[in-house]
Structures are given as C-alpha cells and as structure tokens.
Amino acid sequence: MAVITPLEDPEVLAKWQHFDWTPENRKKADAAIAKYPAGRQHSAVLPLLDLAQRQVGAKEGTQGWLPIPVLEFVGREIDMPYVRVLEVATFYTMFNLQPVGRxxxxxxxxxxxxxxxxxxxxxxxxxxxxxxxxxxxxxxxxxxxxxxxxxxxxxxxxxxxxxxxxxxxxxxxxxxxxxxxxxxxxxxxxQVERQTSCPEGGATTLKKMAERNYDYRPQWTDTAGEGA
Known part of the structure; x- marks a missing residue:
C-alpha cells in the first residue's frame, strides 16, 4: 500500500487550495515583486516562498511549511511554472515540504x-x-x-x-x-562569554575598540595625529 505524504494528502490539498495573502502579507509580497524590473518577477520567488511559509506557520502555530496549493499560488503570483517553484523549494533547507513543529x-x-x-x-x-x-x-x-x-x-x-x-x-x-x-x-x-565570533573571554588587544570607535592610528605614527 502506497504511503500518502502530507504533500499528497487530499485533506491537506483541500485545506490550502484557496490560500491567499493576508492584507499585511499582500503588501509585503507586492513590495518584494516590485524590487525587480518587468519580466524579472521570478527573482522574487525566494522572499515569496518565505512569506508564504510564515503565513502557513502563523495559521497553524508552527514554524510553517509549504503545501502544494501554496507552492502553486506563489507560482501564479510571479507567472512561474509550478515545477520551477518546486525546484527552488526543494533546493533550500529553509523551506519545509512537510509539517514541522512550533x-x-x-x-x-x-x-x-x-x-x-x-x-x-x-x-x-x-x-x-x-x-x-x-x-x-x-x-x-x-x-x-x-x-x-x-x-x-x-x-x-x-x-x-x-x-x-x-x-x-x-x-x-x-x-x-x-x-x-x-x-x-x-x-x-x-552560549559562552564572547561577542559574536570574537575571542572567548573578550578582547585581548585593541580593547578600547570594544567600548567605542577609538582611533589608535595616532599612536602608530611618528607624529601625533598624523593619518588620523
């Protein structure tokens, strides 16, 4: 007996077949598409997929995923064939093609x-x-x-x-x-004492730079202030 994945589940397909942007996300989607010149709307596929996944997640109370009807919707938004949208969604691990948790x-x-x-x-x-x-x-x-x-x-x-x-x-x-x-x-x-990827335990040299945009250059020249 064949196993039906969430992407193929008839109930899932029916649930999301009328997917559309919320008013707020419609503005965000239009803004993303508008960043590209006419004929280049396919370039907006990444931000639109991310936006759609987040909208699904907001509705389900999870991190979100991309059911087939949602992928098809994104394709229609930018006149991009479904298979091309699917190629992008399957390439990046940031996109989930099955439900995930919160x-x-x-x-x-x-x-x-x-x-x-x-x-x-x-x-x-x-x-x-x-x-x-x-x-x-x-x-x-x-x-x-x-x-x-x-x-x-x-x-x-x-x-x-x-x-x-x-x-x-x-x-x-x-x-x-x-x-x-x-x-x-x-x-x-x-989760240790360091700022971003700085040395663990804090700066060991140029310590004043950690406090403010301190200019050490005058100290490195023969004449004070030269090159400052």
Whole structure:
C-alpha cells in the first residue's frame, strides 16, 4: 500500500487550495515583486516562498511549511511554472515540504560542528524525545540535521526557527530545549562569554575598540595625529 505524504494528502490539498495573502502579507509580497524590473518577477520567488511559509506557520502555530496549493499560488503570483517553484523549494533547507513543529531544531552536522561535539547535541535532543526527521507528539519540536549554517568558528551550533545558538554543549543544548518547552525565550547567539565570533573571554588587544570607535592610528605614527 502506497504511503500518502502530507504533500499528497487530499485533506491537506483541500485545506490550502484557496490560500491567499493576508492584507499585511499582500503588501509585503507586492513590495518584494516590485524590487525587480518587468519580466524579472521570478527573482522574487525566494522572499515569496518565505512569506508564504510564515503565513502557513502563523495559521497553524508552527514554524510553517509549504503545501502544494501554496507552492502553486506563489507560482501564479510571479507567472512561474509550478515545477520551477518546486525546484527552488526543494533546493533550500529553509523551506519545509512537510509539517514541522512550533520549534524547528536544525542541528549542523558538518565537519567543524561534528568535530566540536554535534553528536552530543543530538544526544541531548534524543534524551528529550526528539528524533531526526520527526516531530514530537506534542507538536512542539521537529529535529533535522542540516549542512553548514555558517557559524563554524562557534561550533557546534544549531538554528531554531530564526535564531542561532552557538558554542553549545550537551548541557546548554538541553537547557535551551527545556526553556523553549516551558515557554521561555533563551538567549540566542554564543552560549559562552564572547561577542559574536570574537575571542572567548573578550578582547585581548585593541580593547578600547570594544567600548567605542577609538582611533589608535595616532599612536602608530611618528607624529601625533598624523593619518588620523
């Protein structure tokens, strides 16, 4: 017996067949399309897919996904064949082609994160009932393994919805998941004492630059003020 995926489920297709922008999102969609000259509207497919996924998510109380009727709708908006829209949606992991939970936990498994302990992050997820490719029964979490998320210097890291969490350990990963489950908002970014990808523990040189836009150049010239 063939398995019916959410994309092919008749009830899902019927639910979303009349998808249309909310008034607010209509303005955003029109603004995105207007950024491109006539005949180049296909270039707006990425922002429109993102906007559509967020609208679906807002309706379902999740991170959102893209049912077939929604993909078709986006195609009609920019006169783009459905198969071309699908090609884009299947290329980028930011787009979900099946329902996800309220929090989409994307753990980077690429080499830097793997070497720095991404397996421990997966173990922390598993301890709380998260398994790769599945959504928890309460609909709260969906766990995915993804390729590089661009924060290699702060590995290992995860992306949860729109936020990155970096410099993780099994303990801090667990604390973030527990906080989200309780309705709290954990602090995104590095989970150690560092600003973005600066050295851990704070600046070790040019410390005044961390306080303000301090000009060190006069100190590096023979004549005070030269080159300032």
């Amino acid at each position: 929090f989409h936990v994307q753990v980077c498994g690429t080499t830097p994160c793997m070497l720095r302990g991404s397996d421990e992050l997966f173990a922390a997820c598993k301890k709380r009932g998260l398994t790769k490719g599945h959504t928890t029964e309460d609909g709260l979490f969906t766990l995915s393994e993804v390729e590089c998320l661009g924060a290699c210097a702060n590995a290992p890291m995860v992306q949860i919805n729109d936020d990155n969490y970096e410099d993780l350990t099994a303990k801090t990963m667990g604390a973030i998941l527990d906080a989200l489950a309780k309705g709290e908002t954990p602090k995104p970014g590095p």
